[in-house]
Amino acid sequence: MASPTVDKNVLAQGREDLVALFRISALHGYNEAIDNHFSLAVDGHDDLFLLNAYGPHWSETRTSDIVLVDLDGNVVDGTGSGAITAMQIHRQLHRARPDARCIMHTHMPYASAVACTKGGFNERLTQNAMSFYGTVATLSYGGQVEGDAEGLRLAKAVAKGANVIFLQNHGVIVIGKTPAQAWLRTYFLERACEVQVLAQSTGDELVLAPKKVAQLTNSQWEKNSDEEAPPLFAAMKRLLDRDQPRWNR
Numbered sequence: 001m002a003s004p005t006v007d008k009n010v011l012a013q014g015r016e017d018l019v020a021l022f023r024i025s026a027l028h029g030y031n032e033a034i035d036n037h038f039s040l041a042v043d044g045h046d047d048l049f050l051l052n053a054y055g056p057h058w059s060e061t062r063t064s065d066i067v068l069v070d071l072d073g074n075v076v077d078g079t080g081s082g083a084i085t086a087m088q089i090h091r092q093l094h095r096a097r098p099d100a101r102c103i104m105h106t107h108m109p110y111a112s113a114v115a116c117t118k119g120g121f122n123e124r125l126t127q128n129a130m131s132f133y134g135t136v137a138t139l140s141y142g143g144q145v146e147g148d149a150e151g152l153r154l155a156k157a158v159a160k161g162a163n164v165i166f167l168q169n170h171g172v173i174v175i176g177k178t179p180a181q182a183w184l185r186t187y188f189l190e191r192a193c194e195v196q197v198l199a200q201s202t203g204d205e206l207v208l209a210p211k212k213v214a215q216l217t218n219s220q221w222e223k224n225s226d227e228e229a230p231p232l233f234a235a236m237k238r239l240l241d242r243d244q245p246r247w248n249r
């Protein structure tokens, strides 16, 4: 049963937002089989977060597939359980960054491809890439996440302020203060990585913006994203309303 101290409307909205994130991510081809996971800290409760139970395909995820979990990894509301990996990663990240309300871990193809290159993500290549300037961390691969150690290593990176973590030989983690902001960042990160891969595939020398310009672009983006994220997320939900009636039931 849900803790009586948690507002039911907050939980319902959180579950719906996560379902939207899974379904629109599936529409964009960001899923890998039925793996990977998103979480959302519950407003007013830094010790509780919503997480997808392991099993459903992202395109069929329903609100009943989203469980409520505490920071020790116990399911306190809902049926099913998150993958062990998911529990370890998300509980440590939420613990390290209370402002990181929404956390998306994907193996989306272009970001994962960039995570496998020595040079990694180039924060000065495209306008989209520059929006992430100074907010990206890269971590070496440490095997599949099973114990606390890997989750703590990831937590250390976000504790320093990173909003994006490239996991070498693996995938990416994107965090946002709302589901809308997490989606905005995830979408534009994948677009930036797609263009980087295409640009690198030409074999031509890359044109990089000066660091000052990249820094300016990041500050402009940070200033505007609060306004731009909600309309984009709302548009994505309208696509679901149009093509997947009852997606949020």
Ligand SMILES: [Zn+2]
Binding pocket: 036, 105, 106, 107, 170, 171
């Ligand atoms: Zn993964």
